[in-house]
Amino acid sequence: MTYRPIIPATGIVGWNFLERTLSAQTRVFQASPALSRDTAYFEAKIGEVNTAEDLVSDRRLLRVALGAFGLQDDIDSKAFIRKVLEDGTLKTGALASRLTDSRYTDLARTFGFDLATPSTKLSDFGTKITELYRSQQFEIAVGEQDDDLRLALFAQRELEGFATGTQNEDTKWFKIMGSPPLRKIFETALGLPTSFSQLDLDQQLGVFKEKSERQLGLSSLSDLSDEGLRDKLTQRFLIRSQANNIQATSSGNIALTLLQAG
Numbered sequence: 001m002t003y004r005p006i007i008p009a010t011g012i013v014g015w016n017f018l019e020r021t022l023s024a025q026t027r028v029f030q031a032s033p034a035l036s037r038d039t040a041y042f043e044a045k046i047g048e049v050n051t052a053e054d055l056v057s058d059r060r061l062l063r064v065a066l067g068a069f070g071l072q073d074d075i076d077s078k079a080f081i082r083k084v085l086e087d088g089t090l091k092t093g094a095l096a097s098r099l100t101d102s103r104y105t106d107l108a109r110t111f112g113f114d115l116a117t118p119s120t121k122l123s124d125f126g127t128k129i130t131e132l133y134r135s136q137q138f139e140i141a142v143g144e145q146d147d148d149l150r151l152a153l154f155a156q157r158e159l160e161g162f163a164t165g166t167q168n169e170d171t172k173w174f175k176i177m178g179s180p181p182l183r184k185i186f187e188t189a190l191g192l193p194t195s196f197s198q199l200d201l202d203q204q205l206g207v208f209k210e211k212s213e214r215q216l217g218l219s220s221l222s223d224l225s226d227e228g229l230r231d232k233l234t235q236r237f238l239i240r241s242q243a244n245n246i247q248a249t250s251s252g253n254i255a256l257t258l259l260q261a262g
Contacts, residue, residue: 003029005138007145011242012235014149018142029141031132038064041127050120052057052085052113068132069107070154072180074142088114102178146240152234154184161232163225172221173205189236189242190215 007014018025029035042064049055056062056078066072066081074081087094087142089109096108110129112119123245124147135157143150160181162172176182189198190211196204211216216233 002034002141005029005145007141007142007149010146011238012147015152015234015238018149018153026134026138029138035134035137039130042130042133046120046126046129050118052082052111055085055111055120056082064133065107065111065129067136068129069103069110070137071103071107072134072136084108085111088112090114102175102181106180110163148238151181151185152238154181155234155237156230158182159224159230162221163223165221169220170205173208174201175203176221177204177208185233185237186212188241189218189233191240243247 005018005026006021008017017212038060041060045058045061049058049061056063059075062078063072063075064080066074071081084099084104085108087096087108089096089105091114094108095112096104099105108114108127110119139150139153139157142153158179162176165172167175170220176186186192186208190208192207192211196207199207216236218224218229218233
């Protein structure tokens with residue numbers, strides 16, 4: 001039986017408990033037989049993969065490959081994923097570059113099927129992907145109980161990379177804006193309305209920058225190397241999300257009361 005993460009509370013209380021027990025809980029979770037079998041199979045077989053077609057033809061390999069990037073829901077979209085992988089990221093008009101979700105670009109770039117030698121031929125490639133897959137699977141298990149805590153875990157894992165990345169500031173922000181989980185973290189933490197995503201992208205970029213500096217003290221994404229700043233973002237997200245949920249529940253109860261009274 002797969003280990004079910006222990007989440008005793010929601011919001012900041014649940015997050016603090018999860019942080020304290022994260023190492024022990026992930027160790028137990030990752031020892032589960034099904035997860036161990038999948039990751040062992042991937043590490044043993046991925047070196048035999050030469051093309052995108054090879055990958056999508058093996059469902060067990062594809063499940064781990066997609067799961068490592070949070071794209072597990074695309075497991076049955078083989079033609080689409082094959083096209084994303086075959087196009088890669090180097091050529092003009094590559095499919096991944098035309099998609100708003102930056103996870104497809106990460107997938108295509110990481111596997112490198114548009115290169116002379118794909119990344120699947122690197123000796124440590126299998127273990128890199130299975131490490132990501134294990135993290136994603138644990139986050140999914142947490143999300144089955146509390147989706148806000150899943151997003152918080154994802155943000156803590158992903159945002160440190162933006163601090164050390166070599167891309168320019170705007171490119172990094174556009175990548176955050178193109179990642180549904182990270183966008184939700186920032187939009188919620190900064191108190192942005194649901195209609196915000198309808199603005200022009202350059203306008204969104206300006207708002208993200210201005211509000212992040214004013215509310216978080218984040219003058220550059222390189223500042224995310226500071227663990228305290230990442231924690232501040234995470235806590236603001238959890239507090240505001242919980243407040244939004246309480247408000248929505250209260251509004252729903254009022255509406256129900258009025259309907260029943262009528």
